[in-house]
Amino acid sequence: xxxxxxxxxxxxxxxxxxxxxxxxxxxxxxxxxxxxxxxxxxxxxxxxxxxxxxxxxxxxxxxxxxxxxxxxxxxxxxxxxxxxxxxxxxxxxxxxxxxxxxxxxxxxxxxxxxxxxxxxx
Numbered sequence: 001x002x003x004x005x006x007x008x009x010x011x012x013x014x015x016x017x018x019x020x021x022x023x024x025x026x027x028x029x030x031x032x033x034x035x036x037x038x039x040x041x042x043x044x045x046x047x048x049x050x051x052x053x054x055x056x057x058x059x060x061x062x063x064x065x066x067x068x069x070x071x072x073x074x075x076x077x078x079x080x081x082x083x084x085x086x087x088x089x090x091x092x093x094x095x096x097x098x099x100x101x102x103x104x105x106x107x108x109x110x111x112x113x114x115x116x117x118x119x120x121x
Contacts, residue, residue, distance in 0.1 A: 053095035
């Protein structure tokens with residue numbers, strides 16, 4: 001049987017240098033507000049700009065959409081995503097100037113030709 005004793009020589013171990021620590025902390029303090037501002041700028045494009053139109057026509061258009069169904073293993077042992085094609089309805093209304101607006105199903109159902117409708121653009 002072999003016995004090994006490990007003795008620490010703490011006097012020879014040097015403490016880590018702290019020169020780069022302050023720079024890293026400053027970078028983090030600067031990066032946090034920059035990231036926060038970028039996140040808010042991304043949300044600014046989602047803000048609603050209300051528009052009122054007079055409905056001239058409405059249309060339901062089917063669209064083919066591919067959606068994930070699961071994963072399967074191929075003959076070679078690789079994972080492959082299984083997808084299926086689904087028909088999804090899209091709802092559109094047209095104003096008197098001929099512009100089409102995509103709306104939700106509930107809005108589309110309540111839209112009547114010749115009546116005003118408030119939209120979020």
